Amino acid sequence: xxxxxxxxxxxxxxxxxxxxxxxxxxxxxxxxxxxxxxxxxxxxxxxxxxxxxxxxxxxxxxxxxxxxxxxxxxxxxxxxxxxxxxxxxxxxxxxxxxxxxxxxxxxxxxxxxxxxxxxxxxxxxxxxxxxxxxxxxxxxxxxxxxxxxxxxxxxxxxxxxxxxxxxxxxxxxxxxxxxxxxxxxxxxxxxxxxxxxxxxxxxxxxxxxxxxxxxxxxxxxxxxxxxxxxxxxxxxxxxxxxxxxxxxxxxxxxxxxxxxxxxxxxxxxxxxxxxxxxxxxxxxxxxxxxxxxxxxxxxxxxxxxxxxxxxxxxxxxxxxxxx
Amino acid sequence: xxxxxxxxxxxxxxxxxxxxxxxxxxxxxxxxxxxxxxxxxxxxxxxxxxxxxxxxxxxxxxxxxxxxxxxxxxxxxxxxxxxxxxxxxxxxxxxxxxxxxxxxxxxxxxxxxxxxxxxxxxxxxxxxxxxxxxxxxxxxxxxxxxxxxxxxxxxxxxxxxxxxxxxxxxxxxxxxxxxxxxxxxxxxxxxxxxxxxxxxxxxxxxxxxxxxxxxxxxxxxxxxxxxxxxxxxxxxxxxxxxxxxxxxxxxxxxxxxxxxxxxxxxxxxxxxxxxx
Numbered sequence: 001x002x003x004x005x006x007x008x009x010x011x012x013x014x015x016x017x018x019x020x021x022x023x024x025x026x027x028x029x030x031x032x033x034x035x036x037x038x039x040x041x042x043x044x045x046x047x048x049x050x051x052x053x054x055x056x057x058x059x060x061x062x063x064x065x066x067x068x069x070x071x072x073x074x075x076x077x078x079x080x081x082x083x084x085x086x087x088x089x090x091x092x093x094x095x096x097x098x099x100x101x102x103x104x105x106x107x108x109x110x111x112x113x114x115x116x117x118x119x120x121x122x123x124x125x126x127x128x129x130x131x132x133x134x135x136x137x138x139x140x141x142x143x144x145x146x147x148x149x150x151x152x153x154x155x156x157x158x159x160x161x162x163x164x165x166x167x168x169x170x171x172x173x174x175x176x177x178x179x180x181x182x183x184x185x186x187x188x189x190x191x192x193x194x195x196x197x198x199x200x201x202x203x204x205x206x207x208x209x210x211x212x213x214x215x216x217x218x219x220x221x222x223x224x225x226x227x228x229x230x231x232x233x234x235x236x237x238x239x240x241x242x243x244x245x246x247x248x249x250x251x252x253x254x255x256x257x258x259x260x261x262x263x264x265x266x267x268x269x270x271x272x273x274x275x276x277x278x279x280x281x282x283x284x285x286x287x288x289x290x291x292x293x294x295x296x297x298x299x300x301x302x303x304x305x306x307x308x309x310x311x312x313x314x315x316x317x318x319x320x321x322x323x
Numbered sequence: 324x325x326x327x328x329x330x331x332x333x334x335x336x337x338x339x340x341x342x343x344x345x346x347x348x349x350x351x352x353x354x355x356x357x358x359x360x361x362x363x364x365x366x367x368x369x370x371x372x373x374x375x376x377x378x379x380x381x382x383x384x385x386x387x388x389x390x391x392x393x394x395x396x397x398x399x400x401x402x403x404x405x406x407x408x409x410x411x412x413x414x415x416x417x418x419x420x421x422x423x424x425x426x427x428x429x430x431x432x433x434x435x436x437x438x439x440x441x442x443x444x445x446x447x448x449x450x451x452x453x454x455x456x457x458x459x460x461x462x463x464x465x466x467x468x469x470x471x472x473x474x475x476x477x478x479x480x481x482x483x484x485x486x487x488x489x490x491x492x493x494x495x496x497x498x499x500x501x502x503x504x505x506x507x508x509x510x511x512x513x514x515x516x517x518x519x520x521x522x523x524x525x526x527x528x529x530x531x532x533x534x535x536x537x538x539x540x541x542x543x544x545x546x547x548x549x550x551x552x553x554x555x556x557x558x559x560x561x562x563x564x565x566x567x568x569x570x571x572x573x574x575x576x577x578x579x580x581x582x583x584x585x586x587x588x589x590x591x592x593x594x595x596x597x598x599x
Contacts, residue, residue, distance in 0.1 A: 040407035044426040047470045051441035054448050068447045124340040127333035141582045146344050149574045150531045152551050153567040157347035160559055258434020275436045295437050310428050321485045
């Protein structure tokens with residue numbers, strides 16, 4: 001009896017050390033940990049990953065006047081299973097200049113937005129990071145406050161300013177800068193301004209959290225060695241803040257490519273951004289297969305930046321965990 | 324360099340930056356008290372748009388729906404996000420961890436039109452196969468919001484857990500306390516402030532969301548952002564200015580209040596650290 005108990009204990013210890021392969025029932029009975037992991041894992045698999053398979057499937061489908069408005073890929077007639085892969089949507093996307101232009105102008109708008117956010121955001125983030133600690137918290141809160149207020153409200157605020165009879169035109173006329181109102185609303189410029197406005201906090205925050213860790217002694221050393229302030233900036237500060245610059249740029253660029261609300265409310269009807277094209281195909285034309293194809297192409301464009309951004313973040317977290 | 328004062332360059336860039344961020348919001352507030360129906364003409368002080376707003380049944384009912392969805396989805400996303408943060412920060416490597424971490428962080432950057440459309444197509448297919456969910460509405464919007472918000476919650480909780488001092492947890496483990504008990508008695512109270520702030524973040528994300536909601540909502544479930552969007556599409560509207568003003572004031576009060584509480588707590592912690 002005693003020896004059996006002892007051997008049982010030994011085998012348990014061996015199993016916990018991983019020396020012995022687990023028995024079949026140990027494999028079948030999930031441990032507490034895997035049960036806990038399964039809850040959020042299952043949720044994301046079902047509601048985030050699996051949906052993309054359906055998007056892919058429907059992108060190879062055809063429009064049909066039915067509910068839902070697309071034809072099934074697999075049909076069975078008598079004893080024949082038919083698979084109909086319709087690549088018409090994709091050839092349409094790559095053949096029609098409307099789609100190509102929409103993708104191009106979305107990438108262009110997102111890129112310009114990112115650059116302007118960087119130019120405006122960097123000095124702000126730098127100043128807050130170098131500010132006395134007592135003020136830092138308040139300044140950061142002032143940057144974050146607009147982010148917490150509604151996105152729609154922030155876009156709407158610019159509609160009154162950029163309107164052709166709006167405040168900016170009135171102010172310019174009152175100052176004698178122009179005689180007749182400039183066409184501001186529903187132009188590329190209005191989209192650009194509002195996009196910078198909406199995405200600026202996403203640039204400032206990662207830049208700040210990077211710059212705040214910058215060792216002030218390095219800047220003093222550079223100054224002692226005869227570096228002028230702008231030289232110090234170019235040779236010390238900027239290279240050291242590379243990670244913050246990349247993180248902020250990704251957080252602005254990726255969502256900006258698919259932006260819908262801003263081009264819809266302040267943009268031109270002619271030049272379309274791809275987020276708006278997707279929306280129109282889906283809601284106005286009721287062409288779900290086309291909307292799905294547009295999504296797949298957009299995803300193909302963005303998947304690499306998304307993975308890159310994710311890998312960098314994981315690395316940063318691993319570094320933080322080591323410290 | 325790392326001095327007590329902010330340089331002139333810093334002052335100018337902060338001044339311009341904050342002007343850029345706040346002048347549009349201030350103008351919005353000023354015009355909400357405008358007597359004229361034209362939003363571009365200032366014509367004396369009036370609070371009429373607020374009374375119009377409070378008597379607008381569509382606004383009131385859509386606000387009620389938004390509030391309900393935001394409360395439900397932020398609660399669920401805090402539960403799921405806390406578990407996910409714990410899994411990523413504490414469970415060590417496991418098979419499929421990379422995919423898990425990727426699925427957590429992707430919804431934060433992915434354009435919302437993509438997330439909205441793909442989730443809608445899932446629900447349509449599910450309905451084809453199982454007849455459930457029978458129609459789009461609160462349930463489908465809730466699932467969409469939870470998926471979006473739990474990403475943010477996970478990031479907040481995970482980074483808090485990573486930087487947290489683990490010595491108390493380890494001491495309890497050495498004393499033979501079971502992991503579940505350690506979580507509820509030690510870890511949870513320590514990360515409680517992070518949980519509270521991630522709840523607020525999830526709440527604001529949910530109550531503000533337009534694009535995912537538009538794909539996942541059905542007839543009869545119009546949320547406040549959807550209502551605002553449909554009205555703003557038609558042009559400027561002083562009633563929306565009034566609504567926006569209220570939103571801004573409520574959010575500002577909450578954020579400033581939360582910030583003060585956090586600053587006070589920080590000061591208390593510093594004083595304790597100095598005293599010991």
